[in-house]
Amino acid sequence: xxxxxxxxxxxxxxPNSGVDDDLWVKWYIDEHLPDxxxxxxxxxxxxxxxxxxxxxxxxxxxxxxxxLYQTELEDPLSSQEFLNGVRHTSDMWPDKKPSSExxxxxxxxxxxxxxxxxxxxxxxxxxxxxTVEMHPVDEPDFDKWYRExxxxxxxxxxxxxxxxxYVIGPKTALTKDEPPKYLAIHEMDSLQGFVGKEAxxxxxxxxxxxxxxxxxVFIPRGWELITSRGY
Numbered sequence: 001x002x003x004x005x006x007x008x009x010x011x012x013x014x015p016n017s018g019v020d021d022d023l024w025v026k027w028y029i030d031e032h033l034p035d036x037x038x039x040x041x042x043x044x045x046x047x048x049x050x051x052x053x054x055x056x057x058x059x060x061x062x063x064x065x066x067x068l069y070q071t072e073l074e075d076p077l078s079s080q081e082f083l084n085g086v087r088h089t090s091d092m093w094p095d096k097k098p099s100s101e102x103x104x105x106x107x108x109x110x111x112x113x114x115x116x117x118x119x120x121x122x123x124x125x126x127x128x129x130x131t132v133e134m135h136p137v138d139e140p141d142f143d144k145w146y147r148e149x150x151x152x153x154x155x156x157x158x159x160x161x162x163x164x165x166y167v168i169g170p171k172t173a174l175t176k177d178e179p180p181k182y183l184a185i186h187e188m189d190s191l192q193g194f195v196g197k198e199a200x201x202x203x204x205x206x207x208x209x210x211x212x213x214x215x216x217v218f219i220p221r222g223w224e225l226i227t228s229r230g231y
Contacts, residue, residue: 002123002164003043006110007069007076008183012062017102018094024065024103025226027092032099033067033229039085041076042069044230046125053130053222054195055203063104066131066223068185070123070230075109075170106176109169110183113143116151117162125228126161126187130194133180135216142182145207153202159189180217191222 013019019027028047036042050064073079093102136142151163166183193199202208212218 001115001117002112003070003072004112005071005074005076005169006112006164006166006183007042007067007071008108008110009067009069010061010063010106011065011067012104013102014104017097019092019102021064023092027090027099028065028067029227031087031090031092033227035086036069036082037230039081041073041079041082041086042071042230044070044123044125044228046228046231047226048129048223049226051128051191051222051224053191053220054199055130055220056222057219061221063106065226066221074111075172077107077172077174100174105174107172107174108179109172110166111169112164113167114146114165115162116155116164118155119162121162121187123231124161125225125231126189127225128188128191129223129225130186130188130191131219131221131223132184132186133217133219134182134184134211135180136182136211137214137216139181142211145211146184149205149207150202153198153205154186156198157188157193157202158196158198159193161187161189163187180219191224194222 013024033045046068048066076082089096089098154160163184163186168179168181
């Protein structure tokens with residue numbers, strides 16, 4: 001089962017930072033992910049790159065990298081573990097600038113509200129996942145829809161693994177704008193599982209159409225695994 005809290009870090013090096021995507025990934029793999037795990041800021045981490053997604057928006061986010069940290073801390077970036085146990089700059093950066101000046105970050109805290117793992121996959125970093133951000137107008141019915149219909153229909157998708165659902169937590173200094181209240185993460189063997197009759201059936205029920213139409217925000221994105229740590 002996932003841990004109670006999730007730290008969501010969506011990022012990209014600034015265009016004029018002197019850091020390209022390859023160096024950004026290297027920093028994460030060699031320094032940043034080990035720092036967060038070893039300091040106990042997080043227990044597990046999975047890093048993804050945005051991928052082509054059949055259901056995604058044509059307007060792409062400026063941040064193509066996503067790290068999902070499972071943690072026991074409600075607000076990990078305010079913790080002593082993070083402040084004292086994680087490097088906040090790097091020899092990899094030009095002039096050893098602070099990482100916050102090199103990278104364009106959008107960071108959020110979330111709390112787990114549902115773990116859906118019908119096949120008992122357990123804690124494995126999925127090769128692909130879809131994230132869906134929503135802000136429903138009828139929250140009780142939204143929760144009922146997920147629990148009584150939608151997840152069971154997603155379970156029928158080819159390559160479906162499991163899902164977890166979250167509600168937004170405390171804001172961080174690097175939380176951009178007003179984030180949607182709810183996040184769902186659907187783990188997959190391939191994003192092509194969202195193409196076909198099973199996906200069409202899951203996404204066209206009256207209940208599904210209602211919540212997608214009524215939601216103040218609906219942001220689906222697809223991701224491919226780069227690396228993981230702590231699993």
